[in-house]
Amino acid sequence: MDEPVPTTDSIDPLYPAANLPSQRIRWQNLVKHFEDKYGGKPAFVARSPGRVNLIGEHIDYSLYKVLPMAIAADVLVAVGPSSDESQKDVDAIIAMLNTNHRKHSSSQCTVPSLGEAHIDATVHEWTNYFKAGFNGAIDLLRKEDATFSPCSMDVLVDGDVPAGGGLSSSAAFVCASALAVLRANGRETVKKKELVELAIVSERAVGVNSGGMDQSASVFSVKGDALSVSFSPELHAEAIPFPQTQPPITFMIAQSFVTSDKHVTGPRCYNLRVVECTLAAEMMAKGLGVELKGDSGPLGRSLRGLQHAFFGGGKSNKDPPVSLGDPQTPYKEQLETMLSMVAELLENEGGYTREEIADSLSMTVPALEEKYMTKFPVQAVRFMLGKRARHVFSEALRVIAFEELLQDPSSTTDPDLLPRLGSLMNETQDSCRDIYECSCPEIDQLCSVAREAGAYGSRLTGAGWGGCTVNLVPRHKVDDIRKAWIDKYYLVREPDMSKEKLQEAVIVSEPGQGAVV
Numbered sequence: 001m002d003e004p005v006p007t008t009d010s011i012d013p014l015y016p017a018a019n020l021p022s023q024r025i026r027w028q029n030l031v032k033h034f035e036d037k038y039g040g041k042p043a044f045v046a047r048s049p050g051r052v053n054l055i056g057e058h059i060d061y062s063l064y065k066v067l068p069m070a071i072a073a074d075v076l077v078a079v080g081p082s083s084d085e086s087q088k089d090v091d092a093i094i095a096m097l098n099t100n101h102r103k104h105s106s107s108q109c110t111v112p113s114l115g116e117a118h119i120d121a122t123v124h125e126w127t128n129y130f131k132a133g134f135n136g137a138i139d140l141l142r143k144e145d146a147t148f149s150p151c152s153m154d155v156l157v158d159g160d161v162p163a164g165g166g167l168s169s170s171a172a173f174v175c176a177s178a179l180a181v182l183r184a185n186g187r188e189t190v191k192k193k194e195l196v197e198l199a200i201v202s203e204r205a206v207g208v209n210s211g212g213m214d215q216s217a218s219v220f221s222v223k224g225d226a227l228s229v230s231f232s233p234e235l236h237a238e239a240i241p242f243p244q245t246q247p248p249i250t251f252m253i254a255q256s257f258v259t260s261d262k263h264v265t266g267p268r269c270y271n272l273r274v275v276e277c278t279l280a281a282e283m284m285a286k287g288l289g290v291e292l293k294g295d296s297g298p299l300g301r302s303l304r305g306l307q308h309a310f311f312g313g314g315k316s317n318k319d320p321p322v323s324l325g326d327p328q329t330p331y332k333e334q335l336e337t338m339l340s341m342v343a344e345l346l347e348n349e350g351g352y353t354r355e356e357i358a359d360s361l362s363m364t365v366p367a368l369e370e371k372y373m374t375k376f377p378v379q380a381v382r383f384m385l386g387k388r389a390r391h392v393f394s395e396a397l398r399v400i401a402f403e404e405l406l407q408d409p410s411s412t413t414d415p416d417l418l419p420r421l422g423s424l425m426n427e428t429q430d431s432c433r434d435i436y437e438c439s440c441p442e443i444d445q446l447c448s449v450a451r452e453a454g455a456y457g458s459r460l461t462g463a464g465w466g467g468c469t470v471n472l473v474p475r476h477k478v479d480d481i482r483k484a485w486i487d488k489y490y491l492v493r494e495p496d497m498s499k500e501k502l503q504e505a506v507i508v509s510e511p512g513q514g515a516v517v
Contacts, residue, residue, distance in 0.1 A: 061211030133177025166467020422456025438464030
């Protein structure tokens with residue numbers, strides 16, 4: 001899927017028909033706001049959507065396949081670039097406004113002609129996301145022309161992806177920003193793959209060990225389809241059509257209204273899990289006597305890399321040597337083998353201290369911290385390596401099973417298809433709650449209520465520790481499940497919750513269109 005990001009002069013293909021009236025008003029207001037603030041219409045608008053992950057939770061940064069889909073909610077970046085030739089080779093002035101000015105104050109930054117926008121990752125500031133996309137874009141342009149200097153830009157941002165809601169508002173923002181900067185600086189054609197790859201790296205500048213699923217879903221997605229995204233041996237995305245079943249496959253998204261911004265809670269949540277998975281790979285490699293090669297994981301090593309090393313045809317350096325896997329072993333069996341070895345190689349269910357890990361890896365604690373915990377600091381006394389590896393390998397197997405069900409030619413007439421898909425989603429939630437420990441009581445309750453009201457499957461989606469649930473439901477049960485959530489969760493949590501907030505809390509989701517200009 002290395003075709004260009006599409007351009008369009010109509011918003012009709014971007015949203016479900018029911019959303020178009022409100023979206024037309026939103027886009028009109030965006031243009032009017034831009035005119036009021038900057039004195040002219042924007043040259044273009046870059047758009048990138050949020051996403052919901054159907055299955056494959058917290059395994060993208062271990063380089064395992066995931067299955068997300070884009071949603072209608074998105075980030076819009078309206079841009080008025082400077083076309084003044086006299087401004088070349090001078091410092092660029094970037095003016096940044098947000099339509100939600102009460103929450104997000106305006107800002108301006110000066111970018112040296114051969115420099116980049118300064119980002120202070122220790123400060124949680126909305127403009128950091130635009131700057132991250134900006135820096136990624138100009139880095140790409142400088143690889144093509146070392147003397148490139150960016151143009152000045154007037155920018156207005158509007159987003160309706162809930163921040164901290166588990167729907168990847170940050171990835172949508174960075175992708176839309178990078179796309180906008182490339183376009184403003186003369187790139188008429190932007191390849192989807194290059195946009196995704198630069199956005200993955202760019203978001204890490206804001207303080208998150210991003211894996212790549214969010215950016216892939218935001219850019220590669222095709223309206224009406226799920227998206228299969230793999231990361232090894234390289235980034236690849238493929239649209240997976242949903243079977244035309246009766247009843248139709250229907251997804252509902254429910255907000256918990258528990259906000260967990262991974263850029264804020266990363267040291268004890270998201271980033272910690274990235275470090276734990278990386279260390280699990282290193283410890284298992286040590287126990288098997290195999291050497292991990294550098295890969296595209298956030299810290300340069302991954303559990304997928306461990307699988308490749310074990311089944312790569314090499315030899316164990318243990319004395320006596322460990323018998324390694326046959327390279328001809330089918331992929332699914334490889335995963336089952338990796339899962340079976342976790343208990344033996346990472347036997348301490350109570351977790352490992354820094355001292356224990358350092359000793360196992362034949363390094364000092366300061367060296368361990370410098371290599372794995374400096375770029376993105378973490379807060380932990382014990383590292384639960386066995387539990388994290390067990391979740392990753394078992395979740396990778398569930399993704400395979402889910403995709404096989406969707407692609408089975410008999411799926412359209414299989415009465416057990418939706419219950420079987422739902423069962424896999426429920427298994428994911430159980431693993432996220434009990435093994436990966438990235439759920440929370442509110443998410444658990446939303447899932448429980450949905451299942452009791454008739455959902456086939458219900459699980460958290462996104463980084464976890466709050467955010468949203470994604471639910472596979474019978475079409476005729478949509479109203480019953482919505483009412484159950486309102487009565488047993490939303491109005492219990494907030495008895496005076498407004499009708500508007502209740503309406504925003506639950507949406508019936510259709511697979512959306514990826515990034516466009």
